[in-house]
Amino acid sequence: MLSTHWSLFSLVIVSASLVIIYLWYDRKAGSTKEIALIATLAAFAGLSRVPFAAIPSLQPTTFLVLISGYVFGAGPGFMVGSLAAFVSNLFLGHGPWTPWQMMAWGLVGLSGGILGRWKWKYANLSLLILSFMWGLFFGWILNIWHWLTFVYPLTLKSFIAVQLTSIWFDLIHASGNVFFMYFLGADLIKILHRFKRRLTVSSLSVQELERS
Amino acid sequence: MYVFERKEIFFQTLHPVTLLLYILIMMIGTILTTNPFILMGFMTAVVFALIVAKSFKTWIRSLRMYGYMVIMLMTINLFINNMGATVLWVGPVVPVFGRISISLEAIIFGLVMGLRLFIIYSLFIFYNRVMDPDKALSVFSKVFPKSALLVALTTKTIPYMSQQLQSASEIQQCRGLQYYTGNHISRIKNRLPLIKVLLFSSLEDSFNLGESMQARAYGSGPRSCYYPLSFGGRDILVSFSSTMALLALVWSRMLGWTEITFYPKLGTSLTSKQHLYMIIVIGIFMILPVLVAWGWEKWDYLKLKI
Numbered sequence: 001m002l003s004t005h006w007s008l009f010s011l012v013i014v015s016a017s018l019v020i021i022y023l024w025y026d027r028k029a030g031s032t033k034e035i036a037l038i039a040t041l042a043a044f045a046g047l048s049r050v051p052f053a054a055i056p057s058l059q060p061t062t063f064l065v066l067i068s069g070y071v072f073g074a075g076p077g078f079m080v081g082s083l084a085a086f087v088s089n090l091f092l093g094h095g096p097w098t099p100w101q102m103m104a105w106g107l108v109g110l111s112g113g114i115l116g117r118w119k120w121k122y123a124n125l126s127l128l129i130l131s132f133m134w135g136l137f138f139g140w141i142l143n144i145w146h147w148l149t150f151v152y153p154l155t156l157k158s159f160i161a162v163q164l165t166s167i168w169f170d171l172i173h174a175s176g177n178v179f180f181m182y183f184l185g186a187d188l189i190k191i192l193h194r195f196k197r198r199l200t201v202s203s204l205s206v207q208e209l210e211r212s
Numbered sequence: 213m214y215v216f217e218r219k220e221i222f223f224q225t226l227h228p229v230t231l232l233l234y235i236l237i238m239m240i241g242t243i244l245t246t247n248p249f250i251l252m253g254f255m256t257a258v259v260f261a262l263i264v265a266k267s268f269k270t271w272i273r274s275l276r277m278y279g280y281m282v283i284m285l286m287t288i289n290l291f292i293n294n295m296g297a298t299v300l301w302v303g304p305v306v307p308v309f310g311r312i313s314i315s316l317e318a319i320i321f322g323l324v325m326g327l328r329l330f331i332i333y334s335l336f337i338f339y340n341r342v343m344d345p346d347k348a349l350s351v352f353s354k355v356f357p358k359s360a361l362l363v364a365l366t367t368k369t370i371p372y373m374s375q376q377l378q379s380a381s382e383i384q385q386c387r388g389l390q391y392y393t394g395n396h397i398s399r400i401k402n403r404l405p406l407i408k409v410l411l412f413s414s415l416e417d418s419f420n421l422g423e424s425m426q427a428r429a430y431g432s433g434p435r436s437c438y439y440p441l442s443f444g445g446r447d448i449l450v451s452f453s454s455t456m457a458l459l460a461l462v463w464s465r466m467l468g469w470t471e472i473t474f475y476p477k478l479g480t481s482l483t484s485k486q487h488l489y490m491i492i493v494i495g496i497f498m499i500l501p502v503l504v505a506w507g508w509e510k511w512d513y514l515k516l517k518i
Contacts, residue, residue: 007243035365036365036425037415039366039369050374086363090367093215146285151289165284195415
């Protein structure tokens with residue numbers, strides 16, 4: 001039989017996981033400031049798709065989502081990425097790519113969060129490598145659905161052929177990410193850390209207050 | 213800037229759930245079908261729907277963009293596949309892919325896949341035209357109140373932020389930075405500090421926003437709503453015909469009528485008279501909402517009644 005059920009199955013899987021993650025976020029109550037912060041970061045990442053539109057797939061969105069996840073954690077990182085994809089598509093037009101973009105950018109934020117939690121000595125280097133890898137992975141994730149829906153047979157050979165059609169764009173994306181990460185990464189992470197410190201609430205016990 | 217425009221269009225007056233049902237069923241139908249006759253039924257429905265929604269010109273314009281994708285996929289299918297029995301041309305051996313051969317089946321397969329891709333892209337042009345994001349969001353907020361707020365906040369921030377970007381870049385230009393002259397690299401390099409400025413000021417604003425939301429008692433009671441969404445006669449009509457089309461699709465899928473075999477030899481796309489009737493039924497139920505939309509526009513009596 002043809003691959004028609006795989007195509008629907010993959011769409012259902014992706015949409016269902018997005019729904020579950022959004023439901024989880026909805027139940028996990030954050031403060032109003034946190035909501036506003038996530039919305040602003042997502043808008044920032046989404047908007048940054050536009051000014052560099054002259055060169056296809058050169059945009060700082062992936063990089064911005066990655067560092068937001070790196071600073072604020074995996075959950076907010078996922079939300080920033082998926083929201084940026086969804087909302088910027090309200091302006092650029094929705095398509096079958098919307099759930100996949102939401103998923104891919106969400107995963108970018110998630111991986112940034114994991115890297116941030118896992119305090120490693122070579123954080124800058126690993127961010128650079130991760131941003132390069134995501135440039136390629138992002139295109140591959142977006143190609144999966146086209147491969148599942150319109151190509152037969154579903155073999156490694158045809159998968160590689162589909163990925164080769166977009167390799168040029170993916171390479172531009174990856175090197176753009178490295179470029180942004182190299183020139184802007186440290187500065188923007190510093191700014192984000194500053195706002196994270198302002199968000200963090202630490203409670204002191206009464207005795208400690210009286211002592212001071 | 214915004215993709216959506218509010219116009220006097222029948223589909224825009226529908227309840228968002230109805231509209232979503234109609235578009236989703238056409239979408240799922242296209243994904244699950246390889247029978248060219250059913251696909252042509254869908255194509256006709258979408259094209260007429262686009263004409264009734266007055267976005268035929270947008271569609272024609274965007275076809276050029278999607279044409280690249282369609283041609284790419286058709287080429288891949290043509291070269292990757294050497295399972296067809298009716299071989300038309302045998303080419304040289306290519307290292308990774310083996311011997312390239314083009315068969316009639318692969319050409320037909322590529323054409324059918326191109327048609328499916330076209331229908332799906334056209335459906336999304338239709339979706340972007342008729343689905344009011346505000347209405348969709350108000351339905352969405354019933355299930356995900358917080359995420360809906362997030363989407364709304366993000367959406368409102370984008371135009372505001374682009375204004376800020378504009379003014380920040382004007383200030384920087386007054387200070388002597390060149391954005392429009394010089395080579396590509398220096399242009400991009402001059403733009404980079406803008407990102408820092410914008411991020412800093414917008415994060416500052418986001419804290420003010422959060423505080424003002426709290427000051428206005430966000431989250432202290434049940435949600436209020438801006439406007440009620442009505443579910444009227446037209447919604448019942450469109451939902452009924454989409455549901456009927458879905459049932460017909462499921463039925464014909466169970467009978468194996470929605471798919472045809474391509475390899476090794478092309479199967480028949482019409483097996484019996486009943487199959488033909490089923491295809492006609494699916495087509496009618498998909499086109500019925502479009503006909504109603506057309507009547508709604510031309511016939512005042514119908515406009516009054518539904």
